Amino acid sequence: MSTKIWLSSPHMGGTEQKYIQEAFEANWIAPLGPNVDGFEKDLEAFLNAGVNVGALSSGTAALHLALIQCGVEYGDEVICQSMTFSASANPIAYCGATPVFVDSENETWNMCPIALEDAIKDRVAKGKKPKVIIVVHLYGMPAKMDEIIAVANKYDITVIEDAAEALGSNYKGQKCGTFGRFGILSFNGNKIITTSGGGAMVCHSQEDKDKTVFLSTQARDDAPHYQHSHIGYNYRMSNIVAGIGRGQMEVLTSRVEARRSMNKFYQDLFDSIDGVSVFVEPSADYYSNHWLSAIIVDANKTGKTREDLRLALLEDNIESRPLWKPMHLQPVFADAPYYGGNVAEQLFNNGLCLPSGSNLSDDDRSRITDVVSKIFS
Numbered sequence: 001m002s003t004k005i006w007l008s009s010p011h012m013g014g015t016e017q018k019y020i021q022e023a024f025e026a027n028w029i030a031p032l033g034p035n036v037d038g039f040e041k042d043l044e045a046f047l048n049a050g051v052n053v054g055a056l057s058s059g060t061a062a063l064h065l066a067l068i069q070c071g072v073e074y075g076d077e078v079i080c081q082s083m084t085f086s087a088s089a090n091p092i093a094y095c096g097a098t099p100v101f102v103d104s105e106n107e108t109w110n111m112c113p114i115a116l117e118d119a120i121k122d123r124v125a126k127g128k129k130p131k132v133i134i135v136v137h138l139y140g141m142p143a144k145m146d147e148i149i150a151v152a153n154k155y156d157i158t159v160i161e162d163a164a165e166a167l168g169s170n171y172k173g174q175k176c177g178t179f180g181r182f183g184i185l186s187f188n189g190n191k192i193i194t195t196s197g198g199g200a201m202v203c204h205s206q207e208d209k210d211k212t213v214f215l216s217t218q219a220r221d222d223a224p225h226y227q228h229s230h231i232g233y234n235y236r237m238s239n240i241v242a243g244i245g246r247g248q249m250e251v252l253t254s255r256v257e258a259r260r261s262m263n264k265f266y267q268d269l270f271d272s273i274d275g276v277s278v279f280v281e282p283s284a285d286y287y288s289n290h291w292l293s294a295i296i297v298d299a300n301k302t303g304k305t306r307e308d309l310r311l312a313l314l315e316d317n318i319e320s321r322p323l324w325k326p327m328h329l330q331p332v333f334a335d336a337p338y339y340g341g342n343v344a345e346q347l348f349n350n351g352l353c354l355p356s357g358s359n360l361s362d363d364d365r366s367r368i369t370d371v372v373s374k375i376f377s
């Protein structure tokens with residue numbers, strides 16, 4: 001059996017262990033310390049928007065704390081892009097709030113601004129104004145932020161940006177993660193850079209960052225004994241994993257370049273195959289990190305389905321995955337309201353994510369080429 005080619009696997013830069021070693025030598029084996037501070041500073045510098053970043057245990061935790069800081073409570077409604085990973089929506093349920101799902105548009109596969117406005121109007125007509133909008137930059141592709149923010153401002157609703165997949169992407173020159181009241185990042189093992197598991201909250205004031213850190217470290221009041229006036233969480237990042245993050249920040253730019261060249265590889269590979277389109281930026285306003293490269297297969301034109309290709313790849317030990325199944329089609333969210341048409345559903349039916357890692361070799365690429373050529377010959 002040939003070695004497995006993964007969709008997206010960790011890719012260490014080489015200096016990560018140096019930072020971990022320093023943590024051991026100084027005995028900073030805790031959810032605070034120089035690596036946590038350093039990693040936050042590195043992210044702030046990279047995002048280049050005067051932001052304050054708080055390092056947390058996961059992207060999911062960041063989203064949960066973002067909702068709490070936006071005042072989301074039991075019985076509230078939160079609008080969420082349907083075409084996403086479940087971690088975008090689960091924290092809404094943690095708050096006892098109801099998700100209201102919104103369809104995607106065909107250009108960026110992210111939240112459709114028209115369906116968003118329809119949703120807001122209808123929820124308001126039904127007597128409840130949604131408290132927050134969670135917009136996602138799926139697979140690293142920036143959402144239509146000008147349009148989304150215009151709708152949010154029109155109805156005075158806060159935007160939280162789920163940039164878990166989009167570190168290194170930008171929209172009109174502004175880095176993803178810096179548009180919303182809060183932006184969230186993930187450093188899970190499959191993301192563009194990883195700390196093995198981790199996340200971050202991007203804030204626009206020191207006050208919001210301080211509140212994030214306060215809530216993520218059990219909400220301890222300023223007193224010599226343990227004193228609490230708020231419910232707290234244990235969501236801070238460990239100084240050990242932050243060391244991995246500092247090493248990864250040294251190579252982030254080259255990781256973005258490598259993922260983008262994987263996308264170029266797929267553009268070339270499918271160029272001559274009528275009926276397969278590679279997911280690319282709709283215009284020069286969008287710059288995707290191409291965390292995952294994806295294709296849409298038109299079975300009427302190719303005579304092959306997305307599943308035919310997925311299974312053929314699997315046969316050669318190459319991982320691929322259907323596009324994320326929309327949240328409004330998930331059994332767990334069957335009762336949640338949904339607004340839009342069938343854009344997300346069609347993407348799910350015909351789309352496939354392909355191996356996209358920054359560590360793929362020429363040999364890996366030729367194995368992928370062989371399977372694709374065989375299936376579509």
Ligand SMILES: *Cc1c(COP(=O)(O)O)cnc(C)c1O
Binds near residue numbers: 084
């Ligand atoms: C990975 C991911 C998350 C969750 O991040 P974790 O660090 O795994 O908790 C949230 N939203 C999206 C879109 C993701 O891809």
